[in-house]
Amino acid sequence: MSAGRATAIVGVGYSPIYREKGIDSRPLASQAAKDAIADAGLTATEIDGIFEYPGLPNEISITMQRMLGIKNLASFGDYASSGPSGMAAALGAHMAVASGACDVALVYRSISREWGQQSGQVHFPPAEGPSQYQLPYGVAGAVIPVMGMKKQRRFAELGGSEEDYGHISVNARKWSALNERAALRDPITMDDYLSSRFVAEPLRLLDCDYPITGACAIIITTAERAAGLKQKPVLIDSTSLGTGSRPDWTFTDDFIFGGTREASDLLWKRSSVTPADVDVAQLYDGFTHIAISWVEALGLCGIGEFGDWVDGGKTIGPGGSMPMNTTGGQLAEGRMHGLSFVAEAVLQLRGQAGARQVPDANVSVVANAHGPQCGAMVLTT
Incomplete structure (x- = not known):
């Protein structure tokens, strides 16, 4: 078993999925987050931790904090391109809740179809260092x-x-x-x-x-708190x-x-x-x-x-x-x-x-x- 406080996942949320290019994924991330919070039977004011693996530079935890109107975060993490992609944020949130750094963590991954795609790139940088x-x-x-x-x-x-x-x-x-x-x-x-x-x-x-644009979110909290919430922990x-x-x-x-x-x-x-x-x-x-x-x-x-x-x-x-x-x-x-x-x-x-x-x-x-x-x-x- 994992060390620290026992943890549980109590909420799940998705945005619609799109194949078109040029879609702003921030509203999709917000929708997935709100749906996950509602699925758990919580309110945004009860979230004190946000962890994410961003699809774009401006999609970071404090962006989500502003969109949800959360006054303060006790713990947060932006995992960029390190760790096991979207799951890195879930593992970070689990550790934060288990350690007591926060009590209710929102985890989300938003992604655009364009993210990580260089297939249309023609000109590459000079072949220096490892790139050679x-x-x-x-x-x-x-x-x-x-x-x-x-x-x-x-x-x-x-x-x-x-x-x-x-x-x-x-x-x-x-x-x-x-x-x-x-x-x-x-x-x-x-x-x-x-x-x-x-x-x-x-x-x-x-x-x-198959590249798409969309977002997914989950809520992690302590097993003790999860026992009194809306969904089966x-x-x-x-x-x-x-x-x-x-x-x-x-x-x-x-x-x-x-x-x-x-x-x-x-x-x-x-x-x-x-x-x-x-x-x-x-x-x-x-x-x-x-x-x-x-x-x-x-x-x-x-x-x-x-x-x-x-x-x-x-x-x-x-x-x-x-x-x-x-x-x-x-x-x-x-x-x-x-x-x-x-x-x-x-x-x-x-x-x-x-x-x-x-x-x-x-x-x-x-x-x-x-x-x-x-x-x-x-x-x-």
Whole structure:
């Protein structure tokens, strides 16, 4: 169990999701925050901590404080590009509440379609310092080439087939068809996956998440306070972070797992449950190979055994023995960048996931990011 005061997630909120460019995401972040506060049965005046992972420079915790009319914050954090993307803020808020730095923390992630996209960039800076080794491989065009190399490394070291990755993409659409909020709801087949173009061979278009504009928010407070609030509390059983050795995206010694194995080992060491107790998994699928790495790192199957474990996709899809990414994930709901996985886990454990509800869900594992900035969380009822 995590040290300090026991904590729980008591509120969830979303904004609408948009595909159009040029949308101001600040009102969307405000809407998600207000919906999460209302979902918890609280008022904005009761929030004394705000933690976020910003999509734009002006979207910081004090911006949200002003928009909500909160007089003072006892604790706050802006995580920028460090940590396991949107989930970094949730982990920071949990630690703040557990330590007593604040009592009721709002966590949000707002993101625009344009965020992190350099695909249209033509002119790059001079190749000096580390960039002289990275630019030839296209790293200035985001991490797509690096992710292609990581997928290639998995093939070389652990084997497997293209279909292993395709099962994640195909099942994302099976789940998103049940999620009215999802950006992509039309089904795809394995042939669709295998015929999708390479963006950095062997990485295919349908291996990659789908950029959107939107926001997600959750509320974390003490388990003691949560017991008297509106919703059934979802307890934060354990959390962890991991970097792995030689932490870097391109110059590292573990291209397949990054820090996922270290984060997973620490997560279960701190937890009151085991991988065998997990009812539903929410594992980062910004790229399909990352989700496979988390499945194996978390011990849901053995290292290199994903292809057999996924059983033609049946294991992770609706009705499967380990339902995974039940919103459609980043691949189909849209790139909400991690915090949406936490929110979905909460809805599943509260029994409020509608058509995508996993029966008798009491334990969920959530994991986010890859490389040198991994994070995970176990939630229980």
